[in-house]
Structure formats: C-alpha cells, structure tokens
Amino acid sequence: MSELVCPACGWTGFELCESVDVREQHKLYAPDDLQAQENLNSAAAETSLTYQMQRCRNCRLEFGQPLSAPTATWYHYAYRTLTLYPQARWEFQEVIRRIQPKESIFEFGCGSGSFLICCREQGVTASGIDFSQDAVDHCWKLGLSAQQVDLNENAASAEHFPHMVAFHVLEHLDRPSILFESAAARATSDAHFWISVPSDRRPTRYYKTRDFLDQPPHHMSRWTPEAFEEIGKRFGWRLAETLYEPISLRSAVWSISVYSTGYRRWKEAGRFQNPGLEKFYRAASMPTALLRRVTVDHKISGFSMLAHFVR
Numbered sequence: 001m002s003e004l005v006c007p008a009c010g011w012t013g014f015e016l017c018e019s020v021d022v023r024e025q026h027k028l029y030a031p032d033d034l035q036a037q038e039n040l041n042s043a044a045a046e047t048s049l050t051y052q053m054q055r056c057r058n059c060r061l062e063f064g065q066p067l068s069a070p071t072a073t074w075y076h077y078a079y080r081t082l083t084l085y086p087q088a089r090w091e092f093q094e095v096i097r098r099i100q101p102k103e104s105i106f107e108f109g110c111g112s113g114s115f116l117i118c119c120r121e122q123g124v125t126a127s128g129i130d131f132s133q134d135a136v137d138h139c140w141k142l143g144l145s146a147q148q149v150d151l152n153e154n155a156a157s158a159e160h161f162p163h164m165v166a167f168h169v170l171e172h173l174d175r176p177s178i179l180f181e182s183a184a185a186r187a188t189s190d191a192h193f194w195i196s197v198p199s200d201r202r203p204t205r206y207y208k209t210r211d212f213l214d215q216p217p218h219h220m221s222r223w224t225p226e227a228f229e230e231i232g233k234r235f236g237w238r239l240a241e242t243l244y245e246p247i248s249l250r251s252a253v254w255s256i257s258v259y260s261t262g263y264r265r266w267k268e269a270g271r272f273q274n275p276g277l278e279k280f281y282r283a284a285s286m287p288t289a290l291l292r293r294v295t296v297d298h299k300i301s302g303f304s305m306l307a308h309f310v311r
Contacts, residue, residue, distance in 0.1 A: 004054070007067065007176050007221070009230035011058035020051040020064070020215045028212045030081045040081070043074035044217055051216040061227035064216035069174035072131065074217060082213075090245045091167055091196040091306045092118045098192075099124055099163055106161040106186060108179060109169035110146050113139040120144070151178045161186055165194045168304070171219040180235035191311050193237060197223045199244055199305040203255035206300050228307045237309035245302030249293065252300050256289040257282045 005012055022044045023037075030036035041049070051064040070078075092115050099105060101123040107115055110128025112135050119126035127145035130136055139146035152175065164183050170176055183193045200223065204211040214222065229239040247255075257263060263281065272278040293300070 004065065006056040006059065006061055007063060007231075008061040008223075008227040009056060009059040010234075011056050013057040014054040015057060017053040017055050017062050018210065018215075020053065022049045022051070022217060025212045025215065029078065033081070036077065036081050039077045040074065043077055044070055046071050046073070047217065053215070053222075056227070059227040059230045060224045062222040064220050067174045067220060069172060069220050070217035075132075078218065089114070089167065089196075089304070090302065091194070091304050094243060094306055095163075095165055095194050096122050096124060103163060104161055105163040105165060108151070108164065108166040108182065110139060110144075111135050113142055113144045113146065115165065115167060116144045116146070117142065151182050159186065160188045161191065162188045163192050163194070165196075167196045168198075170195055171197050171221050171223065174220050176221060176231060177235065180231060180237060184235050184237070187311055189311060193309040194306060195228070195309070196304045196306045199301045199303060200224050201244055201299050201301040201305070202247075202303055203259060203300060206297075207255075207259040209259060223305075223307075225305075225307070228309075232307075232309050236311060238311070239307060240310045241308045243306040243308070245304040245306075247300055247302040251302075252293050252297070253286060253289040254282070255300065256292050256297055257285045260285065260289075 003012055004014060006014070023041050026037045026040040026044070029040060047068040047070050048066050051066070053062050054065055055062045095105075096118060104125040104127075105119060107126065107128035110116055110130050111132075113128070116126045116128055116139065127147075128139070129147050129149040129151075130139075131148070131150050133148045136146045136148045151173075164186060166179055166183075170179055173179060179195070183191075187193070198214055198219070199205065203209075204214065205222070213219070225239070225242045228242065232239050263285070266272060266281065272281070
C-alpha cells in the first residue's frame with residue numbers, strides 16, 4: 001500500500017477529520033425520494049460508498065480517502081436532485097472588474113455559461129471548457145465559445161491567455177494538480193489565474209459542523225490559503241492574494257446564534273419544537289452575537305473564497 005501524501009504540499013502527516021457514509025448522506029440529498037437515493041447510491045458505488053476525511057498537518061488541506069471523484073452519472077443524478085449555485089456569483093464580478101475590456105479570459109469548468117455571459121455583457125472576450133457535453137451544448141445555443149474537454153486527458157493548448165478562472169472546480173477534482181498543470185499550459189508569461197472554492201471561513205467550516213454538500217463525493221477537498229500557496233509553488237504559480245466573499249451582518253449574527261453551544265444543546269434536547277421559543281432564544285442571544293461578530297468572530301465570511309495566482 002502506497003504512503004498517503006497530501007495532494008497540495010506533498011506532506012505525509014495527517015489527522016482524521018470525519019468519516020463519511022455516502023448512503024446516509026444521500027438520504028439528506030433526497031429525503032422523500034427513495035428512487036433518487038437508490039440512483040445516487042448505485043452511481044456512487046462505482047467509486048466508493050465510504051470516505052475518510054484527512055487533514056494535512058502542514059497546509060491544513062482536508063481531502064477524502066480514497067481520493068476518487070464520482071462518475072459523471074453520479075453528478076447527473078445529484079444535480080437533478082439539488083439546486084446548488086446561483087447564476088450570478090460574487091466572484092464573477094471580483095474577477096471581471098480587474099480585467100480590461102480588450103483582454104481575453106479562459107474558464108475551466110464553464111458549465112452552462114453563467115460567467116461567460118457576464119464577460120460578454122462587460123465586453124470581455126471569454127471562452128471555456130467543461131467535461132459535460134450537455135453543458136457545452138447549452139453554451140453553444142447561447143452563442144458562447146465553449147468546448148468539451150476532460151482535464152485528465154488534455155492539458156496541452158495551442159492558445160495562451162493572460163487571464164484564467166476556475167469557479168468551484170478544484171474541490172471536485174481527485175487530482176487537484178491537473179488544474180494547475182492545465183492552467184500553466186495555457187498561460188502567457190505574465191498570466192493571472194483565479195480559483196474560487198468554498199471559504200474556509202464560512203459558518204459551517206468556521207464552526208466545524210458537518211455539511212453533507214462539503215463532503216465526498218460532492219467535494220473531494222477543502223482548501224485553505226496555506227494549501228493554495230503550497231500547490232501553486234509546485235506548478236510555477238505565486239499566490240498573490242486570497243479574497244473572501246462578504247457576509248451580511250444579519251447572516252453573520254444568525255450564524256453566530258444558531259452555531260452557539262447553547263443553541264445546539266437546546267436543539268438536541270428538542271426544546272425548539274415550538275418555533276416561537278426558537279425565535280425568542282435567537283432574539284435574546286442577539287446582543288451577544290453582535291458583540292462576537294465585531295470581536296472573536298470577525299473573520300466569518302460568505303460562501304466563497306477567491307485565490308489569485310500570478311506567474
């Protein structure tokens with residue numbers, strides 16, 4: 001059996017974060033649809049029905065073992081069951097506003113073209129690739145420039161770009177290095193590369209609570225700025241900055257209240273069966289939550305974080 005190695009920094013020291021039973025997880029995907037659960041279980045069985053999440057002691061990357069992403073069939077069933085991402089994302093505008101209209105940009109994992117459309121509206125020349133032919137077909141219908149490409153099969157490119165992006169792609173890959181290799185193959189000498197992933201400061205991660213959508217097989221890894229810096233160095237990319245999606249005061253205070261030790265104890269004890277009591281508890285805890293927001297919990301962020309790499 002080969003030695004376990006961190007896919008970001010190459011370190012060999014780890015600690016176990018959690019164990020994931022995929023069949024139990026699928027009950028949360030479709031709690032009232034047994035057929036959907038069975039379809040998901042059958043598709044997941046082609047890779048693994050159990051995972052162990054390991055945390056690297058060096059860069060703090062968390063990743064699943066086995067590090068085996070699910071098949072396209074699993075994603076087909078999962079995304080028919082769940083509605084996950086909005087059409088407009090915070091990170092889209094964070095990138096576009098840093099690009100001159102005459103410049104070009106390339107997207108890994110363009111999906112149905114939401115970012116490409118934003119670029120077109122801002123006068124930015126954009127193209128992309130995706131592993132899903134259905135997604136690429138949708139882009140074509142919208143008049144967008146997209147190709148069906150599997151990163152694991154084709155890293156080379158004849159065209160080079162000054163800007164590249166990958167929005168919520170990295171956490172799905174069982175070989176994260178392929179994204180950085182593919183970007184290097186398409187980069188100009190002074191290229192910028194932007195990668196967004198779920199934030200390591202969003203409430204579920206900040207308070208270390210289980211989130212079935214942030215576990216394998218949906219997400220194979222959970223990233224930190226330290227892990228970004230380490231994997232970037234290995235492939236000629238320097239981490240220039242890490243940006244965090246803002247969170248509204250209302251959402252932050254709500255999160256601080258419901259993730260507090262007292263709230264969770266009351267919930268586990270079944271005291272919130274009366275919705276009025278639950279609302280009263282949160283209202284009573286608001287002054288404390290507000291104080292925590294501006295002091296010990298000031299780092300809480302919104303959903304995404306955006307890493308900006310340069311050559």
